[in-house]
Amino acid sequence: MALTFRQLHPHFAAEVSAVDLRQVHNEATLAEIRAGMDEYAVLVFRGQPLSDDEHLAFARRLDGRLHSKTGSSVLYKNRLGNEALSDISNVDEHGGLLKPDDRRRMYSLGNRLWHTDASFQDPAGRYSMLSAKIVPPVSADTEFADMRAAYDALPAEIKARVEDLRVHHSIAHSRQILGFEFSSHEQEALKGAIHPLVRTIPRSRRRSLYLAAHAARIIDWPVPEGRLLLRDLMEHATQPEFVYRHAWQVGDLVIWDNRATMHRARPFDDGTYRRELRRVTTLDVDQPSAVTSPS
Numbered sequence: 593m594a595l596t597f598r599q600l601h602p603h604f605a606a607e608v609s610a611v612d613l614r615q616v617h618n619e620a621t622l623a624e625i626r627a628g629m630d631e632y633a634v635l636v637f638r639g640q641p642l643s644d645d646e647h648l649a650f651a652r653r654l655d656g657r658l659h660s661k662t663g664s665s666v667l668y669k670n671r672l673g674n675e676a677l678s679d680i681s682n683v684d685e686h687g688g689l690l691k692p693d694d695r696r697r698m699y700s701l702g703n704r705l706w707h708t709d710a711s712f713q714d715p716a717g718r719y720s721m722l723s724a725k726i727v728p729p730v731s732a733d734t735e736f737a738d739m740r741a742a743y744d745a746l747p748a749e750i751k752a753r754v755e756d757l758r759v760h761h762s763i764a765h766s767r768q769i770l771g772f773e774f775s776s777h778e779q780e781a782l783k784g785a786i787h788p789l790v791r792t793i794p795r796s797r798r799r800s801l802y803l804a805a806h807a808a809r810i811i812d813w814p815v816p817e818g819r820l821l822l823r824d825l826m827e828h829a830t831q832p833e834f835v836y837r838h839a840w841q842v843g844d845l846v847i848w849d850n851r852a853t854m855h856r857a858r859p860f861d862d863g864t865y866r867r868e869l870r871r872v873t874t875l876d877v878d879q880p881s882a883v884t885s886p887s
């Protein structure tokens with residue numbers, strides 16, 4: 593099947609022509625999607641009524657192994673019973689809306705900070721696939737920033753300055769920015785991970801700034817000085833010219849490359865409206881080829 597990609601932003605993000613991802617099993621079509629990811633970093637598929645099992649199975653077909661340590665598992669039990677299936681919702685285990693002071697709500701408010709998924713783990717997250725089940729009748733969008741375009745636009749002296757830097761990512765850090773408190777046991781389980789600040793995406797060979805609210809310090813730098821540089825880079829990378837805003841429709845499946853983008857949820861009245869999405873994230877380990885090899 594030949595897919596077509598309609599670009600949604602001058603730098604990145606594309607809507608893919610009609611396809612039922614439940615039926616996509618052949619390697620040629622999967623390779624087309626991977627090539628689309630290499631080019632656009634965010635792909636929007638409309639009208640995908642995936643069950644949870646179909647969602648998990650498609651993620652495995654597209655990109656291999658699934659991430660199951662994306663943070664919240666240390667704090668509370670997943671309502672969906674599978675740690676590879678992240679519950680991106682404002683709903684409790686009884687189906688009611690989370691109370692304003694519910695700890696799960698407090699924790700998930702951190703998703704409104706610019707971040708990449710599971711950068712505080714090693715391996716980190718590679719592709720995230722977010723499926724919209726219930727969306728509010730008001731704007732409850734997700735924004736994405738193209739970290740490749742942001743890198744390309746840096747002045748040469750900044751590129752030279754950041755070239756070999758490494759960054760400690762910690763979800764304790766990003767949650768503490770908002771005043772969220774962790775127990776000592778939770779802190780112990782959430783030590784974080786170290787990743788390069790500049791990444792080269794293997795197949796496309798494009799360079800990217802690997803940043804997130806989780807980015808706590810630059811290795812071997814004084815903490816305040818490192819945080820100032822990280823803050824400057826975050827400001828640069830999230831300027832409107834690098835940002836695509838996605839307005840969700842029920843049935844959307846949006847896939848993004850966490851190596852090449854950041855994202856954040858935008859606020860809405862979550863005490864009034866229900867919003868339910870499911871996310872599956874793959875592990876950033878060896879990746880299937882984007883092109884079918886000749887047999």
Ligand SMILES: [Fe+2]
Nearest residue numbers: 703707708709
């Ligand atoms: Fe996220």
